[in-house]
């Protein structure tokens with residue numbers, strides 16, 4: 001290797017001490033590695049029904065000559081459509097390469113050196129990660145009863161706090177704030193900070209007490225809502241998500257956006273996903289049935305579960321989660337081991353279709369039985 005002594009000097013300390021996230025290997029490699037002919041991925045909360053029929057049709061009809069043309073740089077048509085659906089102006093939306101990208105847009109727009117963001121200790125980790133590898137402090141407030149602690153988050157606010165991130169419903173616990181809790185939180189924050197409500201799983205929620213956050217933006221100009229096409233709309237592979245907020249705030253965030261980060265196929269898929277009137281209902285039904293089955297199976301194994309809204313369930317194992325992960329992989333079942341997410345020996349399971357959940361239940365009960373023999 002050619003020596004590069006200046007590298008050390010070039011890298012900021014907050015990047016030096018940050019460890020890269022290692023994504024899982026492709027399925028064919030994993031199947032070889034673990035010797036399983038089939039692999040059920042229950043680790044990423046994907047929709048087993050796939051994208052809506054309307055998206056599939058539009059994607060199949062995509063004219064391949066368009067691959068050589070830059071897409072709309074600001075997802076013009078999609079933002080028009082979102083504006084119509086939510087009764088907002090198209091310029092109140094910013095579309096990104098997955099909701100993951102809009103997290104970075106928001107942090108870059110508001111934080112400078114010495115600033116902090118506030119979120120929970122056990123939630124979607126990307127808010128914390130983006131803040132830290134950008135050199136900002138992430139203040140992590142412990143969950144109470146597996147839910148976000150509104151009062152404790154407010155107590156952590158100081159004059160350098162810029163963004164409060166609420167994951168609603170929370171990944172991985174499924175806990176959620178109802179309308180009253182969110183409004184009273186927003187009232188107490190009183191426009192001192194930006195409040196981001198990440199609603200990646202909003203479309204799975206049927207409870208009428210769940211907040212209509214898009215409507216709240218009119219009263220709370222500091223409220224920013226995140227949504228994604230990755231979960232309910234089954235377009236995770238195309239990478240598209242968006243944020244919505246007041247025009248004042250969105251005009252600021254837009255300055256930190258990378259234009260052309262959302263590709264043409266993703267725009268076509270997302271635009272047409274919103275045209276399928278049955279997809280959401282069918283998915284909810286499948287999640288309801290799957291969750292019922294999964295909870296019953298976990299109960300039969302004598303395991304404690306944490307779940308709420310969303311297409312995932314967490315369960316606590318009497319053995320190491322990484323050991324369970326590896327053993328389940330040999331049975332062709334991939335779950336999310338949660339030790340790295342501050343839930344030692346918990347796993348998170350995506351509520352997939354029946355066949356996958358049966359394979360999961362079979363593999364876990366086999367592993368637990370083996371464990372009890374020693």
Ligand SMILES: *Cc1c(COP(=O)(O)O)cnc(C)c1O
Nearest residue numbers: 098099100124171200228230241
């Ligand atoms: C999956 C997920 C996202 C990211 O979605 P992408 O649009 O695929 O980047 C954001 N927030 C939460 C809570 C999620 O679970």
